[in-house]
Amino acid sequence: MSTKTLPRRNLRPNGRTWPLIIAALIISGGSAKTTTISILATILALRGYKVRVFDFDQQRNLSHIFCGKHLDDAEFPTIWDLMLDTATLEEVSVPARFRVGDGWDDDAFSEIPNLTLVRGSRHVKNFDTVAAAEPERMLMAWFERVCNTYKGDDDLWLLDLPASLSKLSVSTLLPMTEDDEVLPPVLVTNKEEEDLGYTFEELAEMVEHMTTRSRRPAPTIKNIVMCSTPTSQRKGVEYHETVEAIERQYGDHFTLHKIRYTDVIPRQHRLQATVPAFASSSAPMEDYSKLATALGFNDLEPA
Template structure:
């Protein structure tokens, strides 16, 4: 196992949201070049939990499937025609705030059958866009746009943008290492974190090793040249781990393999549950709809392990 890009972390340590006195928000990126590995589920549930804990959370929906936007109450068919998206942001056609909307969840329907929503305090979404499928073409034809995310973080150092002292960014990236993914990750420093969500029901251990090689190659190609390019894997997130009703031996074998290969880096397990599949249709994340469900309880533990204590504990 390559150790490049890996760094152990003390799980109980409180996360410094402004390490080295940086001005742009801390960034957590859900990345793994494998489909259906709980990247979107992890992003939306963890983002909701952090927002409910009092953090100011901005989620970037960078996957052309726009599932994060869908879960957070912002399906494309419900979008205001004038609403800017992350696609506009990448092209330089709008500001970050113009592409950002309040996350929300569906509470029912009105008499005309139109959905009703309630906003989620502290949780913001950089609106997804199916046109992101054209991003690699755009970045190939206009290479100056490749630095779009690095330039965005640089606006904080220039004083053109100001981050809230409790602000955190979460990135839901596509299941590949194309130009869109790389153009985003090059802006990450070693203080940020790449979190690979790994389904133990699949064969993603090879995908995890590929991720580490990709991060090393990125650092060699871009670091010190055009951006920090120091994205680091500090923790591994195991999802759909065995339960009494989801108990195949291969699942246990995968958990044991990852624990062996990445000692001290495995976050609290996220157990298999059918609750997460419902969030797409219901447009509401489990911490709001089912706060006592396995995913809600497990991701609460993940938030603790990542160093995000509750800033607004109940009295």
């Protein structure tokens, strides 16, 4: 794990109205994007930051972990309604929670202070089709609209993006400046190592394609999170070789962070609870806490 710590992050870069944005993205499915967003968001919220997480995946795993997937869409609008401009950001947001009991009554859940969830929707799978078929909706500009009209007091927005640079993903990256960040979590196998390279290539092509005379999107990668790195109990050659390969290829240009392998991660889906809620002294908590500090988010509420 890198020990390099950034200065305290500017939560309103260049005096803009919307907060700093960090988007978990890699062109690879199952590469710990949701895990990274859920744990990092909870740690930052517990440190005193006002955090809003956006669930962009049609599978809605982030919404499941934060106990928002089961809510009735008719009563609780989703991110799809926000994209279509039929609901406001506040209307599609609910308190992030974790399960503490059985059933679906409110007393079966406990809220996580300072953490808000923008609920995911299975309908986001239609984004690219609707954006192409109905250009009058201007769907590609939906996130820019959300940013430009924001007047709240959030400190940070964390985005859990799909594993592709589809129109949906691109629409969320367009408002990002060099102060914001694309954070790729990569599982340490050769496949994900190669997907990391593809992610850099796709982002570069996107920036070139979307740049106009008036603006240039800047979805910048500054840090790489290597997930499920080897431990004394899990020493596979493949994992060591992948870590070494990533360090050789990217270590001179990006800050690398190691998240050790642990079997508590899969439990968060079954338990409907983010890892800090049920494994506060686990290896991922220690490693993601170091990541939060290294990214420049010091504890605002030290114990």
